[in-house]
Amino acid sequence: MIGIKADLIDLDLPEVYYSIQDYESSTARWCPGCGDHAILTAVQKLCREEQLPPEKTVFVSGIGCSSRFPHYMKTYGFHGLHGRAFPVAEGVKFRRPDLDVFVITGDGDCCSIGAGHWVHALRYNMKMVALLFDNSIYGLTKKQTSPTSPLGTSSNTHPRGSVLPPMNPIQTTLGFTNVSFVAQTADWQPAHMYETIKKAHQHPGFAFVRILQRCPIWMKDGFCADVGNRDMLALLDHEDGIEVTDEVRNSFPTIIKHDPADINNARFYAELEDQVAIGLFYQDKNAPRYDLYGTSNLDMTNDERLAGLNAHLDRFAI
Amino acid sequence: MDAVIGNGTEQDIMLEPVVLDEAIIEIVSDSGEGAQKCGQSLGAISARMGNGVWTVEIIPAEIQPPARSRAGASGIRVRIGSEKITNMGDHAQLVVALNEQVLYGRLEQKAYKPGTYLLIENKWANDPLEEIRTAYTEDVAKFREMGAAVYEIPMEEECLKVVRDARKGKNMWVLGMLCYIYDRDMNEARSQIRKIFKKKAEKIVTDNIGLLESGYNWARANMDLHFSIPSMATDEEMVVMNGNEAIALGAMAAGFDVCSMYPITPATSVSHGLAEMMESAGGKVHQAEDEIAAIGFAIGCSYAGKTALTVTSGPGIALKTEFIGLAVMAEIPLVIVDVQRGGPSTGLPTKVEQGDLLSVLYGAAGDAPKVIIAPSTIEECFQFVILARKLAESFRTPVFVLTDANLATGVQPFPRPKVSKDWFAPSIDQTPWTEGLSPYAWDPQTGLSKRPIPGQKGGMFTVTGLAHDEDSHVAYDPSINQRAAEARSRKLAALQQSLKPPKVFGAEEGDLLLVGWGSTRGAIEEAVKKARADGLSVSSLHLHFLSPMEPDLKKIMQRFQKVVTVELNYSDTVGRPLITYENRRYAQLATVLRAQTLIDIDCYSNVYGQPMSPIRIYNMVKRMFAQYQQQLKEQQS
Structure with missing residues (x-):
């Protein structure tokens, strides 16, 4: 139907059809073999499938390998400060309900330097998608321990092995007040990852997705057990969860029936000891949203604003 | 004041108010006794009468500090004048204190001088606790020794004649007393009370008006202090905040x-x-x-x-x-x-x-x-x-x-x-972005560029804190960083070109120029006025733009023998241990101005945490002239 003006026929067709190329910017400069490439492809595919207007789409990121992401999208982008993507994204969304906002962050950016903002981003529950690229190592600064590095990880800051158990971002997230969407996927599961991001994008609130990755340079063994050993990965499955084909479903030896409305079970599955679960842990479509507060008086005219201002000045009149 | 209120005693007829140009009044109390509301009301009434007013709150660091503690003083200073008032002034003429302890903090800050009228609640003289009775008696005696004119006022006692709980409402009784002492318009005072209690029950309004009138009548019958501060009535609509x-x-x-x-x-x-x-x-x-x-x-x-x-x-x-x-x-x-x-x-x-x-x-x-x-x-x-x-x-x-x-x-x-x-801010530009225009198309003359806003078709770009070129692409070529830094800096030069030189307060040339910025202006100009009235050749300059700075500063300063900044921040004083002209650290504006103008600018600054008072600046000016005269004499001999 490309090339036919929408008003020529009696159908509600978009005048413009966006192809993958419409979302592609400069060539990604991540290392060969990095899972970031796969996530970029999945996100560009989502943009095309959902026909998101590039000018109405904003990718906000912090600092780190993952946070270069906005540069590779031909949308609006904000590559800001280390750990501070959430406040910027919240500001973008606060008075612009028309903008589709994505936050791209990494395990250092989100779970370490930006952890304070992460807690509150979940609580604000503003409609946006947050993708945590978790490769459990600092990559851009060359191999330092991250909060999600497994115990004993040998890095440039802990050459004799890290001394603390890793933070579990899913467990952490499920403990925050007003959390409304928590999912986990893996960059080597492209079909599952795409469906997870898609589900997150449809969520009416703050959708948090942790994407398990391995860093081909600094953390070759990261989640390698999972890649190499399918028994390590369990699939959370439910009709309200992430949509998967039978083929994908059957590739998992462990399938856990989990209703994403059940936060107690979600917390239980987040804390599995010998397995890692992927899928939708929790969803609440009715959690209070701060962006609705932000936009509640957007429709005021300048005359109404002026009248309001004058009424306030009256209070100070003598 | 017309004789609507009062009982027509002899004093009513006899006591003509003493006319003042201005008065500084303080009300101090324990936190939560309403001293600030009392002072704000006095200020508002005076402003409505056409007086110049400046009020400033005296705030303790804690929310509910212990009662009758020296550091817990909470209160307000009100300066009322016939003309426009631009600062908090120097010493108070009259202080109302709801207990004697709260006065100490203010005494330490030199807010009062001998002759200041201290109007103190006298109920402490009969307090059930002996230590309070003793403290009160001793302190009142001490204040008298220090030269204060102390009035012991039965505030609580008088309030209890009107209301059951004197702690609530004593501030309005004090307001009434002050309305008599400073000849304030009682109709304005009553409407002020209606205004502050407009959300409260009618009983509360009438109680407070009762207290106001009680304070007024008591003062009229018992006080020998009666002043007026003439005002210039204005038709202009005013706000106060x-x-x-x-x-x-x-x-x-x-x-x-x-x-x-x-x-x-x-x-x-x-x-x-x-x-x-x-x-x-x-x-x-x-x-x-x-x-x-x-x-x-x-x-x-x-x-x-x-x-x-x-x-x-x-x-x-x-x-x-x-x-x-x-x-x-x-x-x-x-x-x-x-x-x-x-x-x-x-x-x-x-x-x-x-x-x-x-x-x-x-x-x-x-x-x-x-x-x-x-x-x-x-x-x-x-x-x-x-x-x-x-x-x-x-x-x-x-x-x-x-x-x-x-x-x-x-x-x-x-x-x-x-x-x-x-x-108001214009609505968000959502028209399509000019095709081919970069998000940082720096104008070589001004450094200015137009920014694309999300929602503008064709304007998509990624903001970055990394060094970037005109297209906001991460700069791997270091020459781009130099060019971008130039553009950002040039914007300030472009703004500076559009500014007017600041106006000198006082003569355009002379011996001494004081330079200030921010809140100190009123105090500086008042001090300059006073010093000029003494015949000293002093002017002042007040900067509103600190980056970029207004033009012609050097030209203006060169017309004076000496330039001194007056600032509320720290600077070393030459002559203190180890401090020399070489290692002295200057006040902040002085540091910047010295670097920009290469003029040997001096500074007068302190960090007492108090607003700059006119008298401090005036005394500094006097000292400076005395030193200058001394130097001249030494050179001659």
Whole structure:
């Protein structure tokens, strides 16, 4: 139907059809073999499938390998400060309900330097998608321990092995007040990852997705057990969860029936000891949203604003 | 005063008021006794009568400090004059104290002088506790010894004749007493009470008016103090508010959509005002999780098309600094109000200091040029927020508005601004972006460029804090960094070219020029006036733009023998241990001006946490002239 003006026929067709190329910017400069490439492809595919207007789409990121992401999208982008993507994204969304906002962050950016903002981003529950690229190592600064590095990880800051158990971002997230969407996927599961991001994008609130990755340079063994050993990965499955084909479903030896409305079970599955679960842990479509507060008086005219201002000045009149 | 009230005693007829040009009155009490409401009301009544007024609150650091403690003094100073009043002045003429202990703090701050009238609640003389009775008696005797004219007033006793609980309402009785002493219009006083209690039950209103009249009548029958401060009646509509309220109203008049803040003294009341009012004037207040998030959120709003405001104080600026650097680098318009307090660190949270100039100017990593303006009156607090938004958008840069704790709590009447829709921010530009135009197409002459806003078709680009070229692409070629830094710096030069030279207060040339910025203007100009009346050749210059600076400063300063900045921040004094002309650290504006003009500018500054008083400046000027005369004599002999 490309090339036919929408008003020529009696159908509600978009005048413009966006192809993958419409979302592609400069060539990604991540290392060969990095899972970031796969996530970029999945996100560009989502943009095309959902026909998101590039000018109405904003990718906000912090600092780190993952946070270069906005540069590779031909949308609006904000590559800001280390750990501070959430406040910027919240500001973008606060008075612009028309903008589709994505936050791209990494395990250092989100779970370490930006952890304070992460807690509150979940609580604000503003409609946006947050993708945590978790490769459990600092990559851009060359191999330092991250909060999600497994115990004993040998890095440039802990050459004799890290001394603390890793933070579990899913467990952490499920403990925050007003959390409304928590999912986990893996960059080597492209079909599952795409469906997870898609589900997150449809969520009416703050959708948090942790994407398990391995860093081909600094953390070759990261989640390698999972890649190499399918028994390590369990699939959370439910009709309200992430949509998967039978083929994908059957590739998992462990399938856990989990209703994403059940936060107690979600917390239980987040804390599995010998397995890692992927899928939708929790969803609440009715959690209070701060962006609705932000936009509640957007429709005021300048005359109404002026009248309001004058009424306030009256209070100070003598 | 017409004889509506009063019982027609002999004193009514005999006591003609003594006419004053001005009076400084303080009311001090334990926290929570309503001294501030009493003083604010006295100020409002006087402003309505056409007097010049400046009020400033005396705030203890704690919310509910122990009763009758010296450090817990809470209160207010009201300065009323026949003409416009621009600062808190020097010594109080009259002080009302609800207990004698709270006076000590003010005595230590040299707020009073021999001859000051101290009107003290006398109920402590009969307190059930012996130690309180003793303390009261001894202290009152001590105050008399120090030369104060002490009046022991039965406030509680008189209030109990009107109401059952004297603790609530004693402030209105005091207001009535002061209305008699300073010959205030009682009709205005009654309507003031109706105004402050308008949301309360009628019984409360009538009780308080009863207390007011009781205080008035008691003073009329018993006090030998009676003054009047003539006023110039004006038809002009006036408003009265403090600097923080003026910033809040200015923010709405500027059409800001969002104020993003985190609580910090003494800036918080700006957001209190906005939280109360902004919703119905089309905006929103966002209370962020911390100072960093507050500015990040504001930058997000600005980036998305609506320039936002963030309000903070020194410690908040320290936390926000990385984001300020980003806003400079990415050229994102933003307004940052810094209500300065004593530093460094947590410092003096409720006290005034002009200590953030250098940190705001130079705090960020690398070269981060930004605009800094400083209002010097309450009215300018209102106006400068509007100016700041326009500058931020025109020059695509963060703009700082530096006020301080003195402006924040100082209350002054000014003509009601004739607000207009034209002052509001324009609606977000959503027209398609000019094809082929880069997001940083720096004009080689001005450094200026137009910014694309999300929603504009064809304008898609990625903001970055990394060095970038015109297309916002990460710069791998270092020459781009040099060119971009030039462009950002040139914007300030472009703004500077459009500014007018500042006006000298006093003669255009002479022996001594005082240079100030921010809240000290009223005190400096009052001191200059006084010194000029003594025949001294002194003028002053007040800077409103601190980055870029107004033009011709060097030319103006060269017309004076000596230039001294007057500032509320720290500087070394030559002659103190180890301090020499070589190692002396100068006050902040002096440091900048010396570097810019190569003139040997001196400075007079302190960090007592008190507003600069005219008498301190006047005495400094006198000393300086005496030294100068001495030097001349020595040279001659």
